[in-house]
Amino acid sequence: MSIDQTDTIDLATIDKASGDLWLTISDHLSWEESEGDHLVLLQNKLNAYLRFIESGEVFKKVPDAKGRSVVINLVGKFPLSQKADSFFEKARAAIEGSGFRLQFSLMRPN
Numbered sequence: 001m002s003i004d005q006t007d008t009i010d011l012a013t014i015d016k017a018s019g020d021l022w023l024t025i026s027d028h029l030s031w032e033e034s035e036g037d038h039l040v041l042l043q044n045k046l047n048a049y050l051r052f053i054e055s056g057e058v059f060k061k062v063p064d065a066k067g068r069s070v071v072i073n074l075v076g077k078f079p080l081s082q083k084a085d086s087f088f089e090k091a092r093a094a095i096e097g098s099g100f101r102l103q104f105s106l107m108r109p110n
Contacts, residue, residue: 003027006044009052012062020101021058021068023049024075031081039087046072046091046102053100071101079106 001010003025011024025045029038049072052058058065072095080088092102 001026003029003038003041003045006041006048009049009061012058012065014064014068015071019068020071021062021065022071022073023052023058024073025049027074027076027078030078031084032078035081035083039084042074042084042087043091046095050095050098050100054098069101070099071103074102074104075107076104077107080104 001008009023010026011022013022013024014020015022025042027042029041031038052061053070058070074088088102088104095102
């Protein structure tokens with residue numbers, strides 16, 4: 001599962017350290033190729049995650065999610081481009097305004 005499967009939740013886990021529910025987006029795409037298309041995919045994926053949370057479907061799929069803080073965890077193979085970083089900061093503000101968190105991290109090389 002990955003960012004280009006916009007109607008799929010890639011991974012849902014309970015973070016052992018914080019107890020938060022982490023909903024992870026796996027982004028394997030480079031920002032150098034089709035940056036605009038990549039941004040649209042990311043926006044669609046984030047919207048799908050928000051629908052998953054706000055509709056309550058998250059509690060059906062992950063019963064242990066009840067009462068936990070929700071983190072949307074974007075894991076990228078490549079660093080965010082300047083445009084992607086700008087979009088990410090706006091998305092983070094909107095998502096945090098909805099009561100959830102959005103974070104980005106780079107995949108660790110094997």
